[in-house]
Amino acid sequence: GNSVTQMEGPVTLSEEAFLTINCTYTATGYPSLFWYVQYPGEGLQLLLKATKADDKGSNKGFEATYRKETTSFHLEKGSVQVSDSAVYFCALTLPRDDKIIFGKGTRLHILP
Amino acid sequence: DSGVTQTPKHLITATGQRVTLRCSPRSGDLSVYWYQQSLDQGLQFLIQYYNGEERAKGNILERFSAQQFPDLHSELNLSSLELGDSALYFCASSGRDYNSPLHFGNGTRLTVT
Numbered sequence: 001g002n003s004v005t006q007m008e009g010p011v012t013l014s015e016e017a018f019l020t021i022n023c024t025y026t027a028t029g030y031p032s033l034f035w036y037v038q039y040p041g042e043g044l045q046l047l048l049k050a051t052k053a054d055d056k057g058s059n060k061g062f063e064a065t066y067r068k069e070t071t072s073f074h075l076e077k078g079s080v081q082v083s084d085s086a087v088y089f090c091a092l093t094l095p096r097d098d099k100i101i102f103g104k105g106t107r108l109h110i111l112p
Numbered sequence: 113d114s115g116v117t118q119t120p121k122h123l124i125t126a127t128g129q130r131v132t133l134r135c136s137p138r139s140g141d142l143s144v145y146w147y148q149q150s151l152d153q154g155l156q157f158l159i160q161y162y163n164g165e166e167r168a169k170g171n172i173l174e175r176f177s178a179q180q181f182p183d184l185h186s187e188l189n190l191s192s193l194e195l196g197d198s199a200l201y202f203c204a205s206s207g208r209d210y211n212s213p214l215h216f217g218n219g220t221r222l223t224v225t
Contacts, residue, residue: 042218044204045114045216049213093210099157
């Protein structure tokens with residue numbers, strides 16, 4: 001079946017460190033891929049997305065590249081800030097299917 | 113602001129009771145999704161409606177039910193509440209296209225005592 005696997009947290013980094021949160025997927029067909037972020041006390045919000053292979057989504061200094069050959073969509077940021085502390089969810093959708101499949105979320109703590 | 117409105121923000125009730133959570137989707141969005149988020153942060157998909165009709169069902173308990181009204185707002189009804197139903201309940205809406213992202217409300221925090 002279709003699924004999303006992301007690295008377990010929590011991930012703790014110092015401010016200005018490089019961030020990678022791994023996400024891999026299993027899907028029949030050609031999914032669209034998303035990263036959502038959930039700040040404390042809020043709902044999830046879209047961070048970035050990519051709809052076809054080799055697309056790069058980017059927003060707020062975060063980037064992720066849709067890699068079909070490795071079925072991955074890893075989230076990266078060159079220099080994290082304390083304000084990036086949140087839970088990050090990787091997700092996929094498939095054409096002709098209304099289901100949105102989320103990973104379990106990765107909690108990120110950034111220390112000043 | 114996502115444009116999705118959920119009420120109430122907080123709800124405290126006793127076991128055995130029934131509550132109704134309400135969601136107004138973003139203007140123009142026809143799909144409404146309901147999710148439950150427990151303390152371990154995982155999102156559990158409950159149910160989806162599209163333009164008033166049930167489209168997909170997740171792990172929704174029989175004690176829970178939902179509907180989407182002609183004005184597209186949705187309600188999630190939780191009955192015979194148990195302590196384990198304490199959680200954050202999120203509503204999200206989206207457009208037609210499978211590439212359209214979900215827009216989430218800020219959730220209703222339900223505490224069952």
